[in-house]
Amino acid sequence: MNRWLLVVLIFAVSVVGLSMGLTLPLVSLRLLEAGASPLQIGILSAMPAAGMILSAFMVAPLCRRFSGRHLYLMCFALCAASCSAIEWLPDSLGWLAAARLMLGVGMGVAVILGESWVNELCDENKRGQIVALYAACFTGCQLFGPTLIGVLGTQSLWPIAVVTGCNLLALLAVWLYLPADWSEAEHEQTxxxxxxxxxxxxxxxxxxxxxxxxxxxxxxxxxxxxxxxxxxxxxxxxxxxxxxxxxxxxxxxxxxxxxxxxxxxxxxxxxxxxxxxxxxxxxxxxxxxxxxxxxxxxxxxxxxxxxxxxxxxxxxxxxxxxxxxxxxxxxxxxxxxxxxxxxxxxxxxxxxxxxxxxxxxxxxxxxxxxxxxxxxxxxxxxxx
The missing domain is CATH 1.20.1250.20 (MFS general substrate transporter like domains)
Structure with missing residues (x-):
């Protein structure tokens, strides 16, 4: 078992958990404060989930075209851009919905591939513990998101700065430590x-x-x-x-x-x-x-x-x-x-x-x- 690869994958899914746990309530609260209707808030809240559904249909063709390392780089670049877009997008619900959808796609592909790779890295006699640690880190960072909003406030630039910075750190970790041909061979199997x-x-x-x-x-x-x-x-x-x-x-x-x-x-x-x-x-x-x-x-x-x-x-x-x-x-x-x-x-x-x-x-x-x-x-x- 390659422990260093496992650390990178667990860090990556932790960043996905933070991205989900922070941006979901933050966007909803900002829309509420701006006077958006419950229907508008509901639609925007559903966009990441819709993106995750879409990502499920994209993974197989993407795996045939790109290595796992390249896919992870694209995922975290997309997540970083989508998170930062919450601050710099114009006041357009349409553009915001598109950014939320793209965040869901990036998170979805990262989670699907991460779960597969962590399972492939596990020894059978420790599979339960390692997969559980992976899931616990995701949940813990998801939980940290609302806490961060409570401390920093909904109108501060810092929540988005923190989550965007974490996505960029994940991007750097993938760039430095995932092998260039990571997981290419497995996806050629029938x-x-x-x-x-x-x-x-x-x-x-x-x-x-x-x-x-x-x-x-x-x-x-x-x-x-x-x-x-x-x-x-x-x-x-x-x-x-x-x-x-x-x-x-x-x-x-x-x-x-x-x-x-x-x-x-x-x-x-x-x-x-x-x-x-x-x-x-x-x-x-x-x-x-x-x-x-x-x-x-x-x-x-x-x-x-x-x-x-x-x-x-x-x-x-x-x-x-x-x-x-x-x-x-x-x-x-x-x-x-x-x-x-x-x-x-x-x-x-x-x-x-x-x-x-x-x-x-x-x-x-x-x-x-x-x-x-x-x-x-x-x-x-x-x-x-």
Whole structure:
């Protein structure tokens, strides 16, 4: 295992997490202060997710044309330009939407390739720990973004300066330390499934990714609204999101360590079942603060575990061109989950006070049912 390459890839995905975690709330808050309508804010907020969906269809042709190093250089150059454009673009929502879309494309390609390369670098007996560390760094830097806005303010030049500078540092690290022919050979291999075909090949892994993307977008955008509607102060409601994300970040490496020492499919299903149980219990938990806070930590941990273990199991099953295609499907599903999560949850919250727990429970149930079905199918196939 090349530890130095691994460090560069983890630093790169950390910068992607910071770019996402800082620019999403910053752009929304600036638009709100400028008097933009909720529809306009919603459309601009959806642009990075749309870009990530688009990136999933671009990865395969790009990999055939460019080396991994060149792709990473282009990704971080695009991300740096898109982030800085938030400051210097004219007051045009159209141009801003284009910049946000391009940021999503750059982040999407970087994440898809990064997940593939980290899995290829891992020794099998440490795959869970390393992929979990990768995911935890992404989440931690995503969490750092809103904190930076809170410290520096929405109108300061410094938040954008920091995130643009970090993207330029990632660009420099890639330029200096990734080999020129990095990952060229792997993408010349044949593959047995397409981008959409991966859903048929690994339905439980796909619904796991879809669930976490749904969960992540709903927690970031609507959980404070849900908590404040049940009597919590806005500041406390926002802090609950921080606690959920801290649970996610803190427990991924321990879960990864555990996955290297037990049956990964069992642990994956257990995380999904726990997320489903807490989702179903939220209507009761929200009225009992002493139990709610530890439950939120556990919810973040197990929901993050569903995603991390999906990545681990993808790396366990696939390699080369198939691994890149699988992770491209992950990127596509992430974008889809990020788009439908707030839409479905917002609609259900409009119908009743417990719409958000219902939405989270439905998403978790989809993963649990699919995971159980996949285990039964595999058991039948083995006995045949």
């Amino acid at each position: 593959k047995t499934f397409s981008l959409a075909g991966f859903i048929r090949v690994a339905p439980a892994l796909c619904t796991g990714v879809l669930f976490f993307a749904f969960f992540d977008s709903v927690v970031l955008s609507l959980f404070p609204v849900y908590a404040s509607s049940h009597g919590y102060a806005v500041g406390i409601a926002a802090f609950m999101v921080t606690i959920i994300l801290l649970g996610d970040m803190t427990f991924q490496v321990p879960l990864g360590w555990l996955s290297d020492r037990c049956e990964r499919s069992h642990l994956h299903l257990a995380c999904g079942v726990m997320a489903l149980l807490i989702g179903c219990a939220l209507p009761w938990l929200i009225g009992h603060p002493n139990v709610l806070w530890p439950a939120l930590v556990i919810l973040g941990a197990v929901a993050g575990g569903v995603y991390t273990l999906a990545l681990v199991r993808i790396g366990e099953r696939f390699s080369g061109a198939e691994l890149v295609t699988a992770n491209a499907s992950v990127g596509m599903l992430w974008g889809v989950g990020s788009l439908i999560g707030p839409l479905l949850s917002g609609s259900l919250m409009g119908l009743g006070p417990q719409g958000l727990p219902l939405a989270l429970s439905l998403a978790a149930a989809l993963f649990v049912v699919t995971a159980i079905g996949s285990k039964k199918t595999l058991r039948v196939a083995r006995s045949a």
